[in-house]
Amino acid sequence: MSLKATILDKGLEGLFVQATIGIEKEGQRVDQDGQISQNLHPKRFGSRDFHPYIQTDFAESQLELITPVCGASTDALRFLGAVHEVTIRQLAEDEYLWPLSMPARLPESSAILEAQMADEDRRYREYLTEKYGKYKQMVSGIHYNFGLSPAFFQALASEKGSLTETRNLVYMKLARQFLRYQWLLIYLLGASPLAPDRYFEGGEALDSPARSIRSSRFGYVNEPHVHVSFDSLDQYIKDLRHLVDTGDLIAEKELYETVRFRGAKSVKDLPEKGIEYLEFRLFDLNPFAPYGMTPEDARFVHLFLMGLLWIEETPDYRAGLPLKEATALAHPLTPAADIAEAELVFEALLEMAEQISLSVSDRELLLDKRSQISQPEKTVGGQLWQTYEASGSMLEVGLNLARSYKSAVMEKPFGLQAFSEMELSTQAFLADAIQYGFAVEILDERDQFVKLTFADHIEYVKNGNMxxxxxxxxxxxxxxxxxxxxxxxxxxxxxxESIQVTSLEEAEQVFSLVCSKPIVIKPKSTNFGLGISIFEKGITDKGDFLKAVELALLEDKEVMVEDFxxxxxxxxxxxxxxxxxxxxxxxANVIGDGVSTVKELVAVKNTNILRGDGKSTPLKKIELGELEQLQLKAQGYTVDSVISEGETVYLRANSNISTGxxxxxxxxxxxxxxxxxxxxxxxxxxxxxxxxxxxxxxxxxxxxxxxxxxxxxxxxxxxxxxxxxxxxxxxxxxxxxxxxxxxxxxxxxxx
Amino acid sequence: MSLKATILDKGLEGLFVQATIGIEKEGQRVDQDGQISQNLHPKRFGSRDFHPYIQTDFAESQLELITPVCGASTDALRFLGAVHEVTIRQLAEDEYLWPLSMPARLPESSAILEAQMADEDRRYREYLTEKYGKYKQMVSGIHYNFGLSPAFFQALASEKGSLTETRNLVYMKLARQFLRYQWLLIYLLGASPLAPDRYFEGGEALDSPARSIRSSRFGYVNEPHVHVSFDSLDQYIKDLRHLVDTGDLIAEKELYETVRFRGAKSVKDLPEKGIEYLEFRLFDLNPFAPYGMTPEDARFVHLFLMGLLWIEETPDYRAGLPLKEATALAHPLTPAADIAEAELVFEALLEMAEQISLSVSDRELLLDKRSQISQPEKTVGGQLWQTYEASGSMLEVGLNLARSYKSAVMEKPFGLQAFSEMELSTQAFLADAIQYGFAVEILDERDQFVKLTFADHIEYVKNGNMxxxxxxxxxxxxxxxxxxxxxxxxxxxxxxESIQVTSLEEAEQVFSLVCSKPIVIKPKSTNFGLGISIFEKGITDKGDFLKAVELALLEDKEVMVEDFxxxxxxxxxxxxxxxxxxxxxxxANVIGDGVSTVKELVAVKNTNILRGDGKSTPLKKIELGELEQLQLKAQGYTVDSVISEGETVYLRANSNISTGxxxxxxxxxxxxxxxxxxxxxxxxxxxxxxxxxxxxxxxxxxxxxxxxxxxxxxxxxxxxxxxxxxxxxxxxxxxxxxxxxxxxxxxxxxx
CATH class of the missing domain: 3.30.470.20 (ATP-grasp fold, B domain)
Incomplete structure (x- = not known):
């Protein structure tokens, strides 16, 4: 029975949709001129020996930002956003995160500082540099890690033999299908049309714009004779081990296929351990997405991968490889290489969406992508090309975008926009934890419940400091x-000293104890200032005293009469x-300048980025409501009074941050x-x-x-x-x- | 200015009423025949080396129960009640706490086991036994420790010189006044009319009933020539040190005056350190009070002591001493020895009550005591004598009372009646802490907040185990x-496995994940069972599923769909x-006996002392309300059905203790x-x-x-x-x- 039929037959639609998704995104730190940064990796990111989120790739300047494994592409994107916010905040003042896969400028090879990693890693990287050259290593992209739900495999396995075997069969199909149809993803998402000077130094050069230089043979690829078969896992392992054994590759990880099997240190162990998930290494950075990929595209990739499993396989996945190269090297404004095949794939995707009841937004997403098959100007690559043509300079295009992404982050320095539903203090706490390299997990977003891990040491934190x-x-x-x-x-x-009373009778009895002392009368447990009376000069009138107790008793059964x-x-x-x-x-207050009215002074003070609703900002905007106007009146002012220079005018009697x-x-x-x-x-x-x-x-x-x-x-x-x-x-x-x-x-x- | 005038002038009425009160109460463990117990001090009381509440006096059988320093006489009495409850529960089955000062039976002197204390204490006690004889040591009484508020002294001191000096002057006055007027307390509260055989062995014998043998020269008193002056603190110290230096007393503490100064290890240090409080050692056990003194009498003593300070001193306090001896040795049904003086004292007490606005109940208490001046039959001693005459046997009178006090405690084994306003678990916790000898303090009764101290180790406990x-x-x-x-x-x-949903739309999407599994649907946070639906056989109908989610959503915004x-x-x-x-x-259930109806079976089950309202008892009485009757109906029964022998009939579907x-x-x-x-x-x-x-x-x-x-x-x-x-x-x-x-x-x- 086909996978599709089994899913429908066994009612596994819900499980099929579940996935684990993790994203790795490379990107260059550049200076204000778009030159690759010569600064070292910022120390405030902690050590790359253990940092789970912020690493470097080949160059010291080439950040690799990593999300944890998430239950949905939106969660992964959100986390990626948080890591970006944290990263961007720690960049030097004149540094930016380059938003394109391809650098706009390349320095002399010797000016590119290799990543300052531990010794072993370093030796491996030196070997790669020797073999492939530094320039190709400077290209950045996104790796999309994708796994299906364990429960899905469990449900399938009872049908199809052992759990591990089932898993390996499904993932092998997915890998082959990906190789077969990846050209469509390159068409829709590819965005590396131009290479900077020096890029082709010492090799074949490309002299026309392409959709994705990075995905073509001009990208960072293995030598032409390096190939493995995906026909079966066994064959794959045999081929890969052979390449390593003969020295064609120094290690398994030197194989740069667009899909990689994950789950074991060596592929030899995969048949027994089972493939855990697949790593798809295909994706160019989307320069129009602040974090290199839009949430919609991340979801689309998920749906596309599901579709690949849904569709029956064609006789040989290798039929997709020429299409891939053709698509990558085509001009960004060329329509899809095989429109008929593309339509068939989307037809299957939409049929799947129907059969497994995907949401309306998922279907609209698929329809939107389908419409791009013959409208190349709507693809990411097409849009980038048009933007480039309008500007005339890819450097300008990239720098403009980089600057806007940086300022969007710097405008809100206090929180983490990715987690804006949480309390600011938890946002700040998460930002620190991510920056220093603690593994974080949001256990309950509404409840501000966070889990931290460093090495084996787990800590749970609620509301930032509980x-x-x-x-x-x-x-x-x-x-x-x-x-x-x-x-x-x-x-x-x-x-x-403090006396507790619960009734006016009790209050009457204690009056002689507090008479003539400065006292404050307050409900036992309220934090909002309600029912509090202060007698700063000492209380002498019993009636006043009882009145104050009565007010406090409205707020709590127990009232404290306390020394003030x-x-x-x-x-x-x-x-x-x-x-x-x-x-x-x-x-809440303003300081006069001899010219502006209270209203104007408040408006200026309220422009401070720290002021807002007091929840998503550390401070609250000053209001000019009834209480504030009364307070002004008591001082002989209105909102239209001009305040003399240097004079402080208070708009509130209470000092709460929550009232400005x-x-x-x-x-x-x-x-x-x-x-x-x-x-x-x-x-x-x-x-x-x-x-x-x-x-x-x-x-x-x-x-x-x-x-x-x-x-x-x-x-x-x-x-x-x-x-x-x-x-x-x-x-x-x-x-x-x-x-x-x-x-x-x-x-x-x-x- | 007199103390009274100063209090009124400076408005110190409120501070004057404040006092610290602590009570020590001796009492014999006796067997069911009223014989002094031969059992050792129960081990479950922990060690007498450190126990703050449960100690022994001269004999191993003679318990000394001690309260902490309290802010009011009622608190001290309450704590004394708690210590009694704890103590009585640990007595052997045939043991009782003898409720009278004077034992009804004395064994051979050699059969009285001296308290098994640490070596040093033991030697001191052996000396005392040698000198005074064991029998007099077997008499029990109450020591009433009394101090005024530090704030009161502070307010006075600004008027009258140094704080310590003021304190010593006030306490010296109180001591002299006590010696002057204590005869009145003996008249009102004395209750040791008869002595058992052997008591007078080897000395002068008393041959007629007295009000308080214990308070007379036939009690446990110093040799006739041992006297100290209370005219001034200096003279007192000089006299006492002289008695010790000449060997008339082996130590300062061998002086058995009815009032003792506390606050320093040796009286020599009192002028500098200051008297901290006074210990009044006068009081006979009130056999009609389960703990040896009624709360009313404890309050009366407080008011009486205040009155002694209120009244101007007469030229010589020694004028009270013959009155004391006369009152102690008078027949219990004789009116007060000096009715005119007694009336004057009460007049002053009532005037004080008026002037410092004491409560109505305080005034009624004073009026009641005043009425006893010429009605000796209403005094404690008078009442005891009448009870004795009706019975003919003091042994019987004492045993009857002892038995009733013990059974009142044993009927409610689960809590501490003294702290019945607190949760049962905290009551049980306090009972244990008191039993084992941890110093306990109730920091907040309503909030179940308790402080424990053992040596220097403080712990705070809320709700018994937080x-x-x-x-x-x-x-x-x-x-x-x-x-x-x-x-x-x-x-x-x-x-x-558990899925969280917050809307019916979300629920619709997860249905395929849980379809056909046994599941339970419940609100995220409710503990009362509301909104919970269980599909034990697995859910297949989407409508049923959504209906259950809807019900749960009524209880919480977030709903859990969980494997069952x-x-x-x-x-x-x-x-x-x-x-x-x-x-x-x-x-809730009953087991049939083939004869009784459900109603009858429930009634019998509800007689269990563990069952009650479920708050002051560990279990709840079974009700026969609508739900119970429906449950019976479902099984084909009514409340009048006779249930066959051995058959269990359930009256509820849920197993909560709170529903029986x-x-x-x-x-x-x-x-x-x-x-x-x-x-x-x-x-x-x-x-x-x-x-x-x-x-x-x-x-x-x-x-x-x-x-x-x-x-x-x-x-x-x-x-x-x-x-x-x-x-x-x-x-x-x-x-x-x-x-x-x-x-x-x-x-x-x-x-």
């Missing part, structure tokens, strides 16, 4: 203000034995004694990560043991990080990296 | 079913490296391989305490690696403990003790 390092009891203590206070007081800290300490509140971010950051939050407040880093300004106190407080809370809020009258004076020296407001678990990483003013404190350092002390942080 | 031992990430992982599954699957466990494993669900309670308990939950289900301990029945798996699952969850729910087809067969061998339902943090500690059937597993053992490996558990 980790295994903290004890379970620690957040439970901090969650409960009464318990927090008791624990702190018993440890000898100056905790504002005069001073300014600072947030201390403690991590382990150190206060990593100290922050002052200031109410400024975050000001004060880490270096605060007297170290308070930092020590904050660390000690975190230790008593048994917390490794802790946000300690202290009220301090004067941060320049050292803390002492008098009850007015400082006051502890509260200790917070899972403290905010973004306001420290991107403060409105002052030094950025990269706390997400500090969390990583805490989790992985064994990582080579110095390098 | 501790510092678990990592913060562990409950976060378990809270999230998707993450839990991924983590378990990646660790190689057989996790039922056939078998029975068991709860594995894992602690550290061990599965400590395995439990099977069975739906039975908990059956299966720890010893389950094949050990599953216990090992449960431990491994907990380890992967990074949990020290974990409740693992496994579905197992046959618990007698070892687990294997086939996908149907077992299924993991979920892993729970903060798993329930009571159902294991008090199962409906099978062996009790004292998990609360296991938690203590986990937290304190250094504790001498073997002893």
């Amino acid at each position: 980790t295994s390092q903290d004890s379970y009891i620690s957040p439970l203590i901090m969650e409960n203000k009464v318990v927090t206070k008791k624990v702190l007081a018993q440890a000898g800290f100056q905790v504002p 300490i005069v001073g300014t509140e600072y947030r201390f971010f403690v991590l382990g034995d150190e206060t990593k950051a100290v922050l002052l939050r200031v109410p 407040g400024d975050s000001i880093d004060m880490t270096d300004e605060v007297h170290p004694s308070y930092k020590t106190i904050a660390v000690a407080i975190a230790k008593v809370m048994q917390a490794k990560v802790c946000g300690v809020d202290l009220i301090i009258p004067d941060i320049t004076l050292p803390a002492d043991s008098s009850p007015t020296s400082y006051g502890i407001i509260e200790a917070n678990f899972n403290p905010m990080m973004m306001m420290h990483i991107f403060p409105a003013k002052g030094t950025s404190r990269r706390l997400t990296t500090d969390v990583l350092k805490m989790l992985y002390p064994e990582y080579p942080w110095s390098s | 501790t510092s031992q678990d990592s913060y990430i562990s409950p976060l992982i378990m809270e999230n079913k998707v993450v839990t599954k991924k983590v378990l699957a990646q660790a190689g466990f057989q996790v039922p 494993i056939v078998g029975t669900e068991y709860r594995f309670f894992v602690l550290g490296d061990e599965t400590k308990a395995v439990l099977l939950r069975v739906p 289900g039975d908990s059956i301990d299966m720890t010893d029945e389950v094949h050990p391989s599953y216990k090992t798996i449960a431990v491994a699952i907990a380890k992967v969850m990074q949990a020290k305490v974990c409740g693992v729910d496994l579905i197992i087809p046959d618990i007698t067969l070892p687990a294997d690696s086939s996908p149907t061998s077992y299924g993991i339902i979920e892993a729970n943090f903060n798993p329930m403990m009571m159902m294991h500690i008090f199962p409906a059937k099978g062996t009790s597993r004292r998990l609360t003790t296991d938690v203590l053992k986990m937290l304190y490996p250094e504790y001498p558990w073997s002893s």
Whole structure:
């Protein structure tokens, strides 16, 4: 029975659609003139000895960006996007990621720095350079790794013999079919029409534009006599081993077919171990996609590969090879080489889409690609050629695109656009983890749940800083203000005295205890400032006191009547034995220039890229609502008042970042004694990560043991990080990296 | 200015009422005949070397139960109640706690076993026995430790000189006033009218009943010439040191005044260190109070002590001493010795109550005590005498009370009635901690937050098993079913395959993946069983499938479609490296006897002391509501059906304990391989305490690696403990003790 018939017969449509997809994308770092960069691979990417995502190919300048194995092409593309964002942010100021497969400029061969890898790798690369020349190695592309679901094979195997055998048979078919029909992919996606000076040095030269020089014999290919048969796995292994044994190839991996079997260190082990997945090495970079391939094309490749399995094989896959070469070398504006065959393939693809109920968007994608069969100007290569012709310079085309991709990333430095559905702090944390080379896995996107792996060391992280390092009891203590206070007081800290009441009767009884002291009355557990009353000068009227308790009782059954300490509140971010950051939050404000109105000053302040909705940005835009206008009125202003130069006008009474407040880093300004106190407080809370809020009258004076020296407001678990990483003013404190350092002390942080 | 005037003038009423109170209560273990017990101090109380609550006095049988320092007399009494509950539960079956100060029987002196304490203590006690005789040492009483608020002294000090000096002056006044007016407390609370045979052996005998033999010169008192002056602290120190230096006393602590200064190892250090609190040693056990003193009397003593400070001193406190002896030796039904003075004192107390706005109940308490001045039959001593006269035997009176107090405790073995507002598991945990001698502090009663201390080792515990031992990430992982599954699957466990959908459209797309498999459809995060559909035979109809998803979507935005494993669900309670308990939950049921109706069988089953509301009891009473009747109907029964002998009739489809289900301990029945798996699952969850729910087809067969061998339902943090500690059937597993053992490996558990 054919594979198609079996799928339909056994109802395996759902399993057939499932796939694992991973992408490797090469790309050159270039300078502002499009020259291959002479800078070394940035140290901030950690070591290439272990980095799972950011590697180099032949040249030191040639980045290889790698995604993990994903459950869908969109996920792989998304991850590729994240790796790009991280990579681009670490480039030198005048560096760009070249968006085309083919460099626009090649320097003297000797000026190309080979990748600075470990010794063994280096020797292998030197051999290749010797044999193929440096220039061909400078061409970049995408490798598309593709596997079918284990459950799919399991369901097939009961029909067709052993699991491994089934897997190998299916993947062999897929490999042959790919070789048979890859010319169509080159037609649709190929995009390396021109080669720069020096490229053909010392060999046959191509003198007309082509669809994909990279995919033709002018690309980085084996010598003409190097061939293996894909008729059977056994034959493939025999041929490849022979080439290695006779010295035609120095190693199996020197075979540059567009498809490669993965799953064993040596192909000899494949019959027993089974092919795990296929690596398709065919793809040119799509210069119009910021990451070298559009999500639509990644999905199309998946559907195309499924289609290849769906279609019955023709007698000999080798019939596809001349078509491949012809398509690669054809002018980018030439229609498909075999329109009839192309139509047949798409007919089969659409029939498959129908039979296995693929989504509407999948079908539209297939229809769109089919329409390009006789419309070469719509293919990637066709579009690139037209853009080139309009510009007259491939260098210009490439640089323009590179610049726009870089600035799109640099405009949003705080998060990871690929994971914009997650919290900013988790985005920043992921960015750091990817940059330094920790394997990351999003376990639950909505729940901000991430898994990290470095060597064998696994850590789970939720919300950016909730980790295994903290004890379970620690957040439970901090969650409960009464318990927090008791624990702190018993440890000898100056905790504002606090009385808990649950009714007005109880309040009446405690009045004499607090009478004439400065006090704050607040609900036991609310974090939004509701129901809080402050009597800074001391309370003397019992009626006022009871009124305030009544207000607080609306928010919680239990109300705290607490000593009030005069001073300014600072947030201390403690991590382990150190206060990593100290922050002052200031109410929303503008500073006058003697010319602009409040409205204008707010508009200017709101252009800061850090300001936005406060969720996808570290800070919030200042609004000019009722509360802000009331606040202005209290100061004798309206939104149209012109504010004199240097004068600060506050638009809010509260200092929350969520209402447009400024975050000001004060880490270096605060007297170290308070930092020590904050660390000690975190230790008593048994917390490794802790946000300690202290009220301090004067941060320049050292803390002492008098009850007015400082006051502890509260200790917070899972403290905010973004306001420290991107403060409105002052030094950025990269706390997400500090969390990583805490989790992985064994990582080579110095390098 | 007088203290009273200062309090009123400075508005210190609120601070004046605050006090720290701690109680020590002695009491004999006796056998069922009222004989002093010959059993050794129970080993399960841990060691007397460190036990903060359960100690022995002179005799091995003479328990000394101690409360921590509390903020109110009610708290101290409550804790005393808890210590009693714990103590009484550990007594031998035929042992009781003798409720009177005076034993009803004394054996031969040689038959009284001295307390088996450390060597040094023992030598001191031998000296005392030699000097005072064993019999007087057998009398028990209550010591009431009393301190005023530090803030009160602080407020006073600014007026009256140094803080320590102020404190010492105030406490000296209180001590003198106590000596001056203690006769009134003896009148109201004294209750040791008769002495048993042998008591007066070798000395002067008392031949008529008295109010308080214990408080008279016939009690355990110093030799007549031993006296110290309380006129000033200096004079007191001088006198006491002289008595020690001349050898009249072997140590300061041999001075048996009814008031003792606390705060320094030697009285010499008191002027500098300051008196911390006073210990009043006056009180006879109140036999009508299960713990030797009623909460009302404990409050009255507090108010009385406040009153002593409120009242101006008379020229010489010594005027009270003859009154004390006269009151102690008067017949219990004699009115107060000096009615006029008594009335004056109560007038002052009531005036104080008025002036500092004490509560209505406080005033009523004072009025009630005042009414006893000329009604001796209402005093504790008067009541005891009348009870004795009615019975004719003090032995009978004491034994009856002792038996009733013991059975009240034994009727509710699962919790701690003193802390009945807390969860049962926390009650059981506290009971264990008190029993073994951990210092416990309730940090937040409503929040089940407890602090434990052993030597210098502090641990915080919430809800009985949420501790510092678990990592913060562990409950976060378990809270999230998707993450839990991924983590378990990646660790190689057989996790039922699971697909997450968030809409009917998504559900439609996955149908082919689950079609014809046994599946369960459930909301991502609900624990109440709502929205769960099970297709045990495999689902084939897409409409049914979508309907089930729709139901689940009503409960949560995310729905899990999961493989369903056939078998029975068991709860594995894992602690550290061990599965400590395995439990099977069975739906509410009754077993027929061939005679009784369902209604009758349920009524009988509900008499089990373990059954109640399910909150203050480990199990829930079975109800006969609509659901139960429907369930009966489905089996062809009504509540009036007679069930044949041995037949089990289920009243519910679900097995929740909260709907009357039975908990059956299966720890010893389950094949050990599953216990090992449960431990491994907990380890992967990074949990020290974990409740693992496994579905197992046959618990007698070892687990294997086939996908149907077992299924993991979920892993729970903060798993329930009571159902294991008090199962409906099978062996009790004292998990609360296991938690203590986990937290304190250094504790001498073997002893």
